[in-house]
Amino acid sequence: MARRVMTDARSGLTAWTPLPPERNGIADYAHVLLGGLAAHYDCRAACEDWLASAPAGVAVVDAALAHRDAGPRVLHQIGNNPGHGFVLHALRRVPGVVTLHDPGLLYLYETAGEDAGSIRAGMAAALPGLAQVYGRHHREQGLQTVANHLLFDLAGETLARSRAVIVHSRYALNRLRLVHGPAATAHVAVIPHFLPPGRMPERAAARARLGIGADEFLVLTAGFATRAKRFDWLIQALDMAMAAGAEARWIHAGAERAEEFALSRAIAARPGLAGRARVTGYLDEARLDDHVAAADVLVNLRFPSSGESSGSLARAFAAGTCCIVSDTAAYAEIPRDTVVQVPLTDSVPLLARTLHALAHDPARARAIGERGRRYALAEMALPGVAARYRAVIEDSLDRPVAAPAPAGPPPLLVLEAGPRLQAGTVARALAGRQGPCRLLLALPDLAALARLTLDRPRLLAEVLPLGARLRATRVQQAPRPGLLLDLELGWPA
Known part of the structure; x- marks a missing residue:
């Protein structure tokens, strides 16, 4: 264009x-x-x-x-x-x-009050084959697992x-x-x-404000303590590094999400680590900047990752703080000499050796951080990003978007609903439609409808596509007998 x-x-x-x-x-x-x-x-x-x-x-x-x-x-x-x-x-x-x-x-749709049909429509649009299994579990048994959040992006x-x-x-x-x-x-x-605009705090001044000694080796994590940030790996690695003689201090500059990962409890379970670790709770921007600038290394692991970015990583680049990241997803795209990338296999022992080595050679961490800072200034400066x-x-501005559902009464589709009615027949009739729609499952008479519903009590669950939201159902006698369904198809109107 x-x-x-x-x-x-x-x-x-x-x-x-x-x-x-x-x-x-x-x-x-x-x-x-x-x-x-x-x-x-x-x-x-x-x-x-x-x-x-x-x-x-x-x-x-x-x-x-x-x-x-x-x-x-x-x-x-x-x-x-x-x-x-x-x-x-x-x-x-x-x-x-x-x-x-x-x-x-998917989490947004769930917590924003989107109806279950819309969620299943999104699942079916992303991975139709898998949605036939996971979507039916969701519709028929109310199952929503961690696997759904990894598989279906919505x-x-x-x-x-x-x-x-x-x-x-x-x-x-x-x-x-x-x-x-x-x-x-x-x-x-x-x-x-x-990169955040303006200057990050000087390291010595930030350490003085936080009460951190000039020679202490400070490991920092930041943000909400979620499961995907692999604090379980970091806790094991720090415990191993300290047992091998590394003198280090760990601060998590952020809030816990105990329902995802009980960080404080996991730290307390490691006596060798508990006395050297602290969780600050949520910090305002100035205090967060002090912690990032004061750190020798920022550990920012992710697994699994869906390609999300990290504001704390950008702050660390701006401060010239050495970053340790997982070698996966977006983090694998960062130039190799500007961060330390930890593979997903044998992550714990490799991370432990990395922390041990950097704690004994903090000048090396500072050199990596400086290369990261120069890279970020060239690629991530705010004026260039805004441009x-x-x-x-x-x-x-001239690109068209998906058309809204047409105004007026919804179209009426009629399918003969004998005892052999299959999901594929219904799916083909509804394919490509968007918005409100009426579907008449037509039968010779109401007696035939009664027999069908007795023979197939789960008829609608069996034949309606996962992305079809059933808004209303009623028995119709004229002009054609059958079961009249008010549906909404595709994305919400």
Whole structure:
């Protein structure tokens, strides 16, 4: 697509996004990005919290009303947590560019109150074969397992409704392309996570404020303590490194999510580690920056990973702090000499040896951190990232999006519903339809309908596609006898 030339350098941009003080890394991301985009647009932020903090000159407007005068330039920030439900709803009304921070989105759909049929429609769109098994478990037995969150990304609706989609890594792009196909992902662009603006604190001053000795070797983790960050591996590795003679201190600069990983309890179970480890709880930006700048190494493991980015990793790059990451997904794309990448096989002993070696040679950690800082300054500076956002926004303005369901009464489809009615017959009749639809399962008379429902009491569960939401059912006598179903197909209207 040819790049659009802006005739008005100060066109308006409306961004639906959470903002601080919400404890959400994407809220912090959006705050900084809006400050960078303000060099190109008159920005306003549509946020559920009217008292949210926005950069100077960026107005905060009511998210429920912002669509009235949004204009063509729209940006949505979507992540896989309940703080982004209002953004998903806005995307359905106002298409635009989406920053897709995590392709997963199943947790978002669950916690944002999306109905089970919509979730199953997303599962079926992503991996139809597997959805036949896992989707039926979900519909018939109410089973939603960790496997579902790993297998089904539910990004299909976002891809269909967006003029363009921005992800932070080639891994995320390739994952979307593999699941949804080249045509559905042709409008996806890769823009890396930016460095935080301004200067990070000096290491010595940050250590003095935190009460950390100049010669202490400080290992840091940051953010919410989730299962995927593999604290279980780190705890074992630190225990092994300390048993081998490493003098180290560990601080987790963030909050626990005990329902995902009971971090404090796991630390307490290791007597050799417990006296040298601490969990701070949630930190504001200034305190988090102090911890990142004070650290000798930031450990940022991920497994499994869906291609998500990391704000704490960007802060560590800005501070010149050595980063230890898992050699997987987006982290595998970072140049090899700018971070320490730990393989997923034998991770614990390799991580233990790495921490032991760096604790005995902190100058080596500082050298790796400095290479990471130079790399990030070249690739991740905010002005360059904001300019790339501007190019994507402008190029997307003429791109069509998925058409809404047609207005007017829903179409009526009629299928002969004899005792041999199969799911494949129904699926073929409904294929390609979007929005409300009526399906009449026609029979010769009501007596035949009664016999069918007695013979096949689970008829609808057996024959309706997983993505079809059943809104109402009633028995019809005229003009044709049968069972009349009010359905909604595809993505929510």
